[in-house]
Amino acid sequence: xxxxxxxxxxxxxxxxxxxxxxxxxxxxxxxxxxxxxxxxxxxxxxxxxxxxxxxxxxxxxxxxxxxxxxxxxxxxxxxxxxxxxxxxxxxxxxxxxxxxxxxxxxxxxxxxxxxxxxxxxxxxxxxxxxxxxxxxxxxxxxxxxxxxxxxxxxxxxxxxxxxxxxxxxxxxxxxxxxxxxxxxxxxxxxxxxxxxxxxxxxxxxxxxxxxxxxxxxxxxxxxxxxxxxxxxxxxxxxxxxxxxxxxxxxxxxxxxxxxxxxxxxxxxxxxxxxxxxxxxxxxxxxxxxxxxxxxxxxxxxxxxxxxxxxxxxxxxxxxxxxxxxxxxxxxxxxxxxxxxxxxxxxxxxxxxxxxxx
Amino acid sequence: xxxxxxxxxxxxxxxxxxxxxxxxxxxxxxxxxxxxxxxxxxxxxxxxxxxxxxxxxxxxxxxxxxxxxxxxxxxxxxxxxxxxxxxxxxxxxxxxxxxxxxxxxxxxxxxxxxxxxxxxxxxxxxxxxxxxxxxxxxxxxxxxxxxxxxxxxxxxxxxxxxxxxxxxxxxxxxxxxxxxxxxxxxxxxxxxxxxxxxxxxxxxxxxxxxxxxxxxxxxxxxxxxxxxxxxxxxxxxxxxxxxxxxxxxxxxxxxxxxxxx
Numbered sequence: 001x002x003x004x005x006x007x008x009x010x011x012x013x014x015x016x017x018x019x020x021x022x023x024x025x026x027x028x029x030x031x032x033x034x035x036x037x038x039x040x041x042x043x044x045x046x047x048x049x050x051x052x053x054x055x056x057x058x059x060x061x062x063x064x065x066x067x068x069x070x071x072x073x074x075x076x077x078x079x080x081x082x083x084x085x086x087x088x089x090x091x092x093x094x095x096x097x098x099x100x101x102x103x104x105x106x107x108x109x110x111x112x113x114x115x116x117x118x119x120x121x122x123x124x125x126x127x128x129x130x131x132x133x134x135x136x137x138x139x140x141x142x143x144x145x146x147x148x149x150x151x152x153x154x155x156x157x158x159x160x161x162x163x164x165x166x167x168x169x170x171x172x173x174x175x176x177x178x179x180x181x182x183x184x185x186x187x188x189x190x191x192x193x194x195x196x197x198x199x200x201x202x203x204x205x206x207x208x209x210x211x212x213x214x215x216x217x218x219x220x221x222x223x224x225x226x227x228x229x230x231x232x233x234x235x236x237x238x239x240x241x242x243x244x245x246x247x248x249x250x251x252x253x254x255x256x257x258x259x260x261x262x263x264x265x266x267x268x269x270x271x272x273x274x275x276x277x278x279x280x281x282x283x284x285x286x287x288x289x290x291x292x293x294x295x296x297x298x299x300x301x302x303x304x305x306x307x308x309x310x311x312x313x314x315x316x317x318x319x320x321x322x323x324x325x326x327x328x329x330x331x332x333x334x335x336x337x338x339x340x341x342x343x344x345x346x347x348x349x350x351x352x353x354x355x356x357x
Numbered sequence: 358x359x360x361x362x363x364x365x366x367x368x369x370x371x372x373x374x375x376x377x378x379x380x381x382x383x384x385x386x387x388x389x390x391x392x393x394x395x396x397x398x399x400x401x402x403x404x405x406x407x408x409x410x411x412x413x414x415x416x417x418x419x420x421x422x423x424x425x426x427x428x429x430x431x432x433x434x435x436x437x438x439x440x441x442x443x444x445x446x447x448x449x450x451x452x453x454x455x456x457x458x459x460x461x462x463x464x465x466x467x468x469x470x471x472x473x474x475x476x477x478x479x480x481x482x483x484x485x486x487x488x489x490x491x492x493x494x495x496x497x498x499x500x501x502x503x504x505x506x507x508x509x510x511x512x513x514x515x516x517x518x519x520x521x522x523x524x525x526x527x528x529x530x531x532x533x534x535x536x537x538x539x540x541x542x543x544x545x546x547x548x549x550x551x552x553x554x555x556x557x558x559x560x561x562x563x564x565x566x567x568x569x570x571x572x573x574x575x576x577x578x579x580x581x582x583x584x585x586x587x588x589x590x591x592x593x594x595x596x597x598x599x600x601x602x603x604x605x606x607x608x609x610x611x612x613x614x615x616x617x618x
């Protein structure tokens with residue numbers, strides 16, 4: 001009997017290539033029961049390959065996949081306690097909503113009564129009662145997405161795979177469905193494995209985000225970790241908007257790193273390996289973490305500059321500030337009020353994340 | 358297009374329509390003529406020829422014979438054609454092009470040549486001429502049409518549909534019968550009706566491979582040799598109406614089913 005601390009999924013060093021293209025390089029990953037894990041990355045990063053390997057639609061070249069304590073690496077999809085919500089939903093066009101949802105239950109040889117009970121439970125849970133006798137082409141995009149979800153949840157899988165299921169919805173609906181999906185995951189307590197290239201989706205829903213790039217894990221952490229403490233330039237640039245500040249290290253001590261940035265002395269934090277004095281480093285600073293001051297702020301980092309560009313964005317204004325000796329660098333920031341042209345900028349050193357590459 | 362060319366084009370079109378349908382109309386009209394001789398003027402009208410056809414046990418039994426051959430050969434063509442399509446679909450493997458070529462070949466071989474070769478082959482194998490031989494020849498001839506139509510439909514089936522079935526616990530067998538086959542239904546109905554009409558209409562193969570019992574086209578042919586009579590017009594009209602109804606039904610049901618997918 002596995003305890004809650006045992007991973008429900010253990011991906012043990014799997015690699016996969018398609019011809020000469022390497023899709024995954026020795027991926028190691030443990031997923032705890034009830035986690036909402038998102039694999040995030042650009043197309044071709046290996047996120048969809050991981051999903052298909054977990055679903056059983058492809059076999060890894062090497063490595064193992066352990067699901068609920070059982071090695072399923074070579075098992076076909078129909079022998080795994082894993083279900084998938086497909087990108088195009090893949091609802092069976094010749095079956096009603098009811099028949100679609102009960103398809104997996106009939107194949108499990110459940111009794112009629114239990115199938116009917118499970119169907120009713122899912123229909124009311126996903127608010128699909130009114131559509132039970134409709135065919136997929138009589139449903140809206142959001143309803144189809146819910147039917148696909150109900151169908152995948154019906155056989156009570158250990159792991160639910162979601163392959164960019166919000167891609168086909170329009171922007172307004174997508175925001176609403178993101179919250180619904182998170183809510184459904186919380187209420188069912190199921191382990192969700194979500195794949196997307198959309199950073200907003202990932203940040204909104206996930207307990208944990210795995211950023212993938214070229215078949216490798218770039219960073220694995222909570223949404224806050226990834227946003228405020230990116231490890232690499234790739235993660236910093238892929239998620240949100242960011243300033244990248246590069247310069248030599250003047251001195252470093254237990255994660256506190258002093259950097260010479262175009263003659264300005266600034267301080268950041270290294271969250272893993274602390275660099276040595278003289279190393280060239282890059283640090284990431286989120287636009288909204290930069291504060292505006294009339295005079296030099298008393299604590300934290302401070303630089304003086306002149307506003308060179310303003311772009312009105314409704315609730316806030318994006319501002320470019322020329323800073324440093326002879327205006328050598330540009331710092332981008334968000335501000336929600338009128339600011340004069342000559343300003344002081346300041347930020348908490350904890351918000352300047354020194355990258356590892 | 359100027360106004361004049363448009364008028365000219367529509368005149369040519371309607372001339373073509375007249376050219377196409379006047380013979381059919383004449384044929385139907387002659388079936389109602391109260392005289393043994395084909396030709397105008399029609400002095401008096403009668404339904405006797407139709408009554409004669411429906412009372413003629415030979416015509417009825419030949420009709421049943423032809424229908425049986427059509428249904429049986431179509432069933433075989435559908436099974437084999439679908440089988441080949443599924444085999445060839447999606448993946449590429451060594452010899453795929455060759456198999457595809459061989460599948461389509463029977464459709465382009467001239468009827469007389471395939472009929473003679475079937476006759477010789479049947480003799481070699483010791484297959485007697487008659488119903489079985491005709492069914493066999495019709496089935497082989499019709500497989501390419503089924504394969505082409507089913508392959509085209511199969512190409513539009515998203516891979517995710519069968520994957521979803523597998524994901525929900527279906528093996529390949531269940532997935533084929535519950536997902537792929539229903540998806541192919543419009544194609545199968547269309548191809549099936551087309552095969553039936555081809556088989557029903559075939560003269561050359563049926564003539565060469567037939568035994569003592571003629572198929573309907575062979576019967577009409579032999580009746581023609583003893584002179585044209587309005588009875589033949591009546592038979593032809595009945596066949597015309599039935600095949601037209603079948604064809605229109607197939608076309609409509611294909612369109613209706615294709616819409617939802």
